[in-house]
Amino acid sequence: MSGTTSTPSFFSFGTNDSFITKSFAGLKYRNLPAALRDFLLGSTVSEVHWASLGLVTDSWILSFKDTSGNNNLRWGTAIPQRLQTILTKTWHSPQLRAFLGPRDSFIVWHPELIRWANLPDALEDALQSWLTPSGWKVGPPRIVTWGPEGAFFAMSEYGNVVYRLGDGDAWEIYKETVDEWKAEKGFLWSDLAFIALDPTSSDQFIAIRNDGTWGGSIEDANEDALETFALNFFAKARHKSKPSASHSNGQLPNGVPTPTQTKPDAAMQALYESWSKETATMLASASAAIGGSRPRAPRKLQVRSQSSTSDASASSTQRRASISGNMLTSFPYLPSRVTTCALTACTILKSEPDGIQACHHDVEKLLRASGLYSYEWLRQERLRWHPDRFGRLCEEHWRETGRKMAGEMFKLMSVLIEEIGIAEGRERSGSMA
Secondary structure (H helix, E strand, C coil): CCCCCCCCCEEEECCCCCEEEEECCEEEEECCCHHHHHHHHCCCEEEEEEEEECCCCCCEEEEEEECCCCEEEEECCCCCHHHHHHHHHCCCCCCCEEEEECCCEEEEEECCEEEEECCCHHHHHHHHHCEECCEECCCCEEEEEECCCCEEEEEECCCCEEEEECCCCCCHHHHHHHHHHHHCCCCCHHHEEEEEECCCCCCCEEEEECCCCEEEEECHHHHHHHHHHHHCCCCCCCCCCCCCCCCHHHCECCCCCCCCCCCCCHHHHHHHHHHHHHHHHHHHHHHHHCCCCCCCCCCCCEECCCCCHHHCCCCCCCCCCCCCCCCECCCCCCCCCCCCCCCHHHHHHHCCCCCCCCCHHHHHHHHHCCCCCCHHHHHHHHHCCCHHHHHHCECHHHHHHHHHHHHHHHHHHHHHHHHHHHHHHHHHHHHHC
16 A cells, blocks of 8 residues: 555664664664674665564564565574574565564564464463454554563553563662553553563663653663654654764664655645544543543653662653543544545445444545554554543443444454555565565
8 A cells, every 4th residue: 555654663672782773763773783784784775664682692683675665574593493484484564573582582473473482471371361262352462572580561452451560679660660650540551652671681661652751761871862762753743853864873864764655635634633633632631531641741761870770760740731521422523524435335334323424435534634644553543442442431321322433433443454454465465476
């Protein structure tokens, strides 16, 4: 599907204070294995989709688009042999996600497969509990990350979360961040956009929420990189950082894909922005009514210094928005100028009582006008329409209706997400023909 990208921001910790990260500030890295660094600096890589570093020098995975326009994979010689076999046999989807952990542990997935091995017992049990004979009862994994001393975090596609804070005080700042966020009234883990634990060192991590709030811990040598990543995780107008025009300091000039290559129609974009603002206001008001958290400024970096780990501290500033709380009693319908699809099946769907009066063609038309339309963006947007989450924001007398309508929106967005996955699969198959 032209005009889309499904490559998100990511941060991967590696051994010897190495890292590789991509955000809307560009692709950055430090102390990479020589083979990976030389490959990135060569003439083969056009765009990086995803990268993961492991516990030893030659343990790494790189998913990228080459200069011929094909999606491709490379990996280091020290990744587990079983994982090498899996990567050799799988098609190279830009939606592939892979993580490397202690003791040859790994997990890898894209829309057509998921494989893992040697995960910590508690994490293994959690993933297995999500499975039923008929499939994933809470959706497949969306985030899985783990480190030494028993720490891990996993979230399913539908927002189910399991985590462990690690043994003793090994993950003190990670625990502090989790406890602080949990203490906020109305906080939902589905508000989490990204989290990564360092697989090589205790208490190094980064966690970012959809509202921009973040917490992290890293050696002071990499402080700027972590803070830059956190502040540029989302594509927002207020972030003025631009990719470097050179390869110096571990940056690639072409490492940042634009959210969409097609400029949205101005009138349609105005409709989207008006609807999006109205929807966000309604949901924020309902969240405030049930004691939910209000917008906060990003948390300042928490630095873990080798010289004095106990001196690591967090400073946090907060903005409180004056939002009057009102539970939901109606649905934020799409603008009538958008709901124009006249296909017979869609017309029947839109005539159902207590429906959202839109089909997936209408929803796609409106969401494309955002200029951000992509696989990852749709997955994040879909979370707000999960029936259980939306239902908690509804007045009791309207709750069942609200849940039903949100569930319809959730399903339509799932169709759009699936279409992107299928389209990219066809493109990959075509390139291999």
